Amino acid sequence: MKIFVSYSHRDEGTLERLKAHLSPLRRDGRIETWYDREIRAGGEIDGEISAELEACDIIFLLISPDFLNSDYCMDTEMTRAMGRHEEGSARVIPIIVEDCYWKSSPFKKLKALPKDGKPISNWTNENTAFLNIVEEVARVLDDMDRAPVSAQPEPGGATRPEAQPRKYRVQRHFDDIDRSDFRDQAFDEIRSYFQEAAVELDALEELRGRFTARSDKKFSCTVVNRSRMQGGTAHITVRCSTGGHGFGDISYVFAEDSADNTSNGGFNVENDEYEMFLTATMNFIRGNQEDRMTPHQAAESLWTEFLEQAGVSLA
Structure with missing residues (x-):
């Protein structure tokens, strides 16, 4: 599954810790993450962000006062993320980084992480908060893997199963x-x-x-x-x-x-x-x-x- 991370650059430290805790899922081949630091020199920023936002399966919103204060995060990335969530073409997961008034935001109806929407900064040990996030993400991945195949309309009103990407396992020798x-x-x-x-x-x-x-x-x-x-x-x-x-x-x-x-x-x-x-x-x-x-x-x-x-x- 491809994960798009929407965040304020002021929260880049939290993003790096989240990436570290997600590494077991990445190493197992279950996820790959993308955020705007992946854009290479000379790349078209808005175009690449838009393309990745449309191509992902899951969208993380790292919610903090700086995220809510960012016009780009809220008006561009979050707005399109919620649009895709409503369409059913992607899943949006808010992750609360710091205390802020997010309950009036469009994503207030979504279950936020960590547990009970308690901000990461308020946990006695922040690693425990990240562990809770990773465990919940793993459950979401399990649910998405088990999701029934949707159908596409055929000419005349009939439907056919939507083609799904094939998954492969490669044999190897372990020394x-x-x-x-x-x-x-x-x-x-x-x-x-x-x-x-x-x-x-x-x-x-x-x-x-x-x-x-x-x-x-x-x-x-x-x-x-x-x-x-x-x-x-x-x-x-x-x-x-x-x-x-x-x-x-x-x-x-x-x-x-x-x-x-x-x-x-x-x-x-x-x-x-x-x-x-x-x-x-x-x-x-x-x-x-x-x-x-x-x-x-x-x-x-x-x-x-x-x-x-x-x-x-x-x-």
Whole structure:
């Protein structure tokens, strides 16, 4: 899917952080983003912006006081974006960057991100806000992939299915370096997920969360459920394997900082002829689609299992 980003240049720092957080979706080939900095020297600015705005599938509006103050953002880009949204030819997603009076704008009827339209600048940890945005965008992509094929009128009033771009998967060979890079990337994503989730959880009244980096290949996390008299504390240590014990490429143990020769489970890097993925070491059936996990899915699954140790569950 092609994403057009409409933004004020004063919010370019937010745009760069958003691009960084969207990189897993880009790396998976699910999205490509375009914004006006892509225009090369000598390019016709208005013409290229108009062409890209017409060609995209999704339009991000980075809403801030500077965006609302920009005639070009509001009168040109936003107006056409809402026109395409009403036509059903593109999906508009407002992303609230800073506090501003946007509820009187034409896009006020659309669900804004992050959660509940809370501005990114108001989150205790802005990475948590960006994570929420990426998760919601991934769900939108899933919905768009599942959308029924529309029909085009034939002469005489009949209809025929609209031609859809074909998608291709290319077989490739994965060597040990590829698998090692994927393992390290997966561990980094799991670590970031736990770090951001612990900060967000610690802001809640009845819960406490603490993230501790033990090394560049090991971290621990603790959750305390204050409302639970017994069994309200949970610990976990997650390690990225560098060889040695056969607990998986990424292993974990429900202890604060355990010895490296202990484990309660883990994840292995595996691949088919098309892609790499993670599987839980406790799964004995390999290769089925339902056993495969992206690093984000593995992080979410492990975080959920970890919270249950303290009597907490995700809503």
